[in-house]
Amino acid sequence: MRLYLAMTAWQSWAVLRRHLTVYLRNWHTAALPPIFEPIILLLVFGVGLGSNIPDFDWKSQNVSYLAYLAPGILAYTVFMTAFFQALFAAYIRMHYQKTWDGQLTTQVRLEHVVWGEALWSASLGLAYAVIVLFVLLGFNLGGWLDLHWTGVIATLPLLFLAGVAFAALGLLFTAIVPTIDHMNIPFYLVIMPLGFASNTYFPLESDALLAQAWLMINPLHHLAEGVRLLLLSGVWSFHLIMAVFLFLLMIAILLPVDLRLLRRRVLGEN
Amino acid sequence: MSRVIQNSPKPLLAAHGLVKHFGSARVVNGVDLQCRSGEILGMLGANGAGKTTTLRLCYGFLQPDEGRVFIDGVEREKDPDGVNRLIGVCTQDDTFDTDFTVRDNLLWFGHYFRPRPTDIESRVRELLERFDLARYATAKPDTLSGGYRRRLMIARALVHQPKVLFLDEPTTGLDPQARMAVWELVDGLRNEGLGIVLTTHYMDEAERLSDNLLILKEGQVVSVGAPRTVLGDLVGEHVVVLDAKIPEAEMIESWLDKEGFGEPTRILNTWQFALDGAGLARFSATFGQLRFEVRPPNLDDLFLQLTDDDS
Known part of the structure; x- marks a missing residue:
C-alpha cells in the first residue's frame, strides 16, 4: 500500500518535475518526433498505402484505411512513448547518469523515483497523444478524415492511465536487462509484436481461440479499439472499460515487481 | 587546523547494533557508532570491511536488518523524511545531474527537500563562492576537473544546511593539491559545527582530519576512539x-x-x-x-x- 500511496507524495512529483524541466530545455528538438511522426505515418500509410486499399467493413461500418489507422496511431503513440521513456531514458538515468543515486541521497526514496519515472513517462505519452490529436484535427479540417470529437477529451485520463501501465512494463525491463544492448530482446520479442498485434495498424480478426484469447487480454487492443469506436462512431464501448481494468491490473501487479527488482539492482538489497 | 567549536555531549548521529546481510553474508555485524557536532568520525577498514555499507545504513540508502539509527535524536525508521532533511550525503561516485549546469545542480537539489531550503538562490550563490565554483556556474559538471567535481558534490550535499554530513571517500582519485583543498573545506565545515562521518583509504587523510576513528573489520568494530588510542590498541607503542x-x-x-x-x-x-x-x-x-x-x-x-x- 505504501508503494501506491507514494504516487501522491511530493517527492514523486519532484522527480517528474525534474524530468519535465530537462525536457522543456530541449523542446525544440524533442517536439519534432511527436509532431512529424504521425503526419508522416498518416501520409505514407494512410493516404499513400491507403489509396491502394479499398474501404472495408469494420464493426458494421464502411471505413477507409486512413480512418482506421488514425485512432490506432493515437493508441500506439501512448504505448511506445511511455514504454520507451521508462525503458531507455530511465535506464540511462539509472545506470549511466546516476541521476537516481543522487536523488536517493535526499528525501526521495526508490518508490518515489519509480513513481516519478512512471508518471513522467505517462505525462509525455499523453502530451504526444494530444499532439497526435491536433494532427488528426488538421486531417479532419483538410477533409481527409471525418472523426467524432465528442467525448475525445474524456479519453485523456484513459490515455494517461495507459501511459502509467506501459511505463510499469518498461520499468520491468529496465530492472532486469543486464546491459542497454539487451533491450533489443524485450523490444523485438515482446513490444513490437504487442504493438502490432493489437488492431493498431491493421485489423487482427480471427475466429481462432488463441487469437481471441490474446485480444481479450491485450490492453493495447482494447485501447485502440475503444478509441477507434469513439472517434469513428462516437460510441463508448466495452473496450474502454476493459482497457481501464487491464491497465489498473498491470499497474497493481507490475509496479511492486518493478520496485522489488529495482531495489535489488539499485540498492543491492536481497 | 584550528578548532573553534567544542564537542557537545549529545551525539548528532548515533547508530546501535547495525546488522546487514547480503545473501548469506553478514557484511555489517552489530556496529555501534556516534558522531557529535563539530566532530569528524573517520571510518577505516580494508576493502570489504563494511565501511560503505555501514555509511549507507546510516544515511538511509540501505535499510538495516537489525539496529537503529538516530539523527539529532530522531529515529530514522520512525521519521525517514525528517531524518533525511537533517543529513547531507557525498557519495563515492559522482552522482550529480549531468543534464543541469553546476548552478542548477545546486538549485535543483533543493527541490528534493521539505521544508524547502530558505532563500535557496542566495544559499546557492554562497556555496558557489565558498567552494570556488562561481566561475564554473554555467558549465556542465562533467566538464569539471576531478577536484572541482568533488567540490560540487560536497557543496550539493550542503544545499539544505544539514547537521550531519556523510563523506564516502571524498578525495579518491584527486591530486595532492585538490585533496588538501577538500581537507580545508571539510575542516571548515567541522568548525561550523557539522558532525561529519568520513570513510577513506588515505591514512594521512584519516589521521589529519579525524577526531575519532572507528576501525571496521569483517563488518565489526574492532576499535574506536581517538587516533592515538586506536593505534596503541591495535598496532602497539x-x-x-x-x-x-x-x-x-x-x-x-x-x-x-x-x-x-x-x-x-x-x-x-x-x-x-x-x-x-x-x-x-x-x-x-x-x-x-x-x-x-x-x-x-x-x-x-x-x-x-x-x-x-x-x-
Whole structure:
C-alpha cells in the first residue's frame, strides 16, 4: 500500500518535475518526433498505402484505411512513448547518469523515483497523444478524415492511465536487462509484436481461440479499439472499460515487481 | 587546523547494533557508532570491511536488518523524511545531474527537500563562492576537473544546511593539491559545527582530519576512539623498521614468534613490526648490535595489519 500511496507524495512529483524541466530545455528538438511522426505515418500509410486499399467493413461500418489507422496511431503513440521513456531514458538515468543515486541521497526514496519515472513517462505519452490529436484535427479540417470529437477529451485520463501501465512494463525491463544492448530482446520479442498485434495498424480478426484469447487480454487492443469506436462512431464501448481494468491490473501487479527488482539492482538489497 | 567549536555531549548521529546481510553474508555485524557536532568520525577498514555499507545504513540508502539509527535524536525508521532533511550525503561516485549546469545542480537539489531550503538562490550563490565554483556556474559538471567535481558534490550535499554530513571517500582519485583543498573545506565545515562521518583509504587523510576513528573489520568494530588510542590498541607503542636482507633475519623471526609478536610485515627490502615498551627493551637487549629504526605507529601500520590479518 505504501508503494501506491507514494504516487501522491511530493517527492514523486519532484522527480517528474525534474524530468519535465530537462525536457522543456530541449523542446525544440524533442517536439519534432511527436509532431512529424504521425503526419508522416498518416501520409505514407494512410493516404499513400491507403489509396491502394479499398474501404472495408469494420464493426458494421464502411471505413477507409486512413480512418482506421488514425485512432490506432493515437493508441500506439501512448504505448511506445511511455514504454520507451521508462525503458531507455530511465535506464540511462539509472545506470549511466546516476541521476537516481543522487536523488536517493535526499528525501526521495526508490518508490518515489519509480513513481516519478512512471508518471513522467505517462505525462509525455499523453502530451504526444494530444499532439497526435491536433494532427488528426488538421486531417479532419483538410477533409481527409471525418472523426467524432465528442467525448475525445474524456479519453485523456484513459490515455494517461495507459501511459502509467506501459511505463510499469518498461520499468520491468529496465530492472532486469543486464546491459542497454539487451533491450533489443524485450523490444523485438515482446513490444513490437504487442504493438502490432493489437488492431493498431491493421485489423487482427480471427475466429481462432488463441487469437481471441490474446485480444481479450491485450490492453493495447482494447485501447485502440475503444478509441477507434469513439472517434469513428462516437460510441463508448466495452473496450474502454476493459482497457481501464487491464491497465489498473498491470499497474497493481507490475509496479511492486518493478520496485522489488529495482531495489535489488539499485540498492543491492536481497 | 584550528578548532573553534567544542564537542557537545549529545551525539548528532548515533547508530546501535547495525546488522546487514547480503545473501548469506553478514557484511555489517552489530556496529555501534556516534558522531557529535563539530566532530569528524573517520571510518577505516580494508576493502570489504563494511565501511560503505555501514555509511549507507546510516544515511538511509540501505535499510538495516537489525539496529537503529538516530539523527539529532530522531529515529530514522520512525521519521525517514525528517531524518533525511537533517543529513547531507557525498557519495563515492559522482552522482550529480549531468543534464543541469553546476548552478542548477545546486538549485535543483533543493527541490528534493521539505521544508524547502530558505532563500535557496542566495544559499546557492554562497556555496558557489565558498567552494570556488562561481566561475564554473554555467558549465556542465562533467566538464569539471576531478577536484572541482568533488567540490560540487560536497557543496550539493550542503544545499539544505544539514547537521550531519556523510563523506564516502571524498578525495579518491584527486591530486595532492585538490585533496588538501577538500581537507580545508571539510575542516571548515567541522568548525561550523557539522558532525561529519568520513570513510577513506588515505591514512594521512584519516589521521589529519579525524577526531575519532572507528576501525571496521569483517563488518565489526574492532576499535574506536581517538587516533592515538586506536593505534596503541591495535598496532602497539613502537614500530621497528630494519633491513630484511640481514643475516639475522631468521633469528629475528623466530624471536618475534617466541615472544608472541607475530610475523613481521615486509615492505620492499624492509621489515617492520610493532612492539610494546617492554618488548622493545628486550629486542634491543637481544639484537642491540643491529641497525634498526624505531618510530611511532601510524595509520598505515594499522591498515597493513588489518589487511595482513585478512590475508
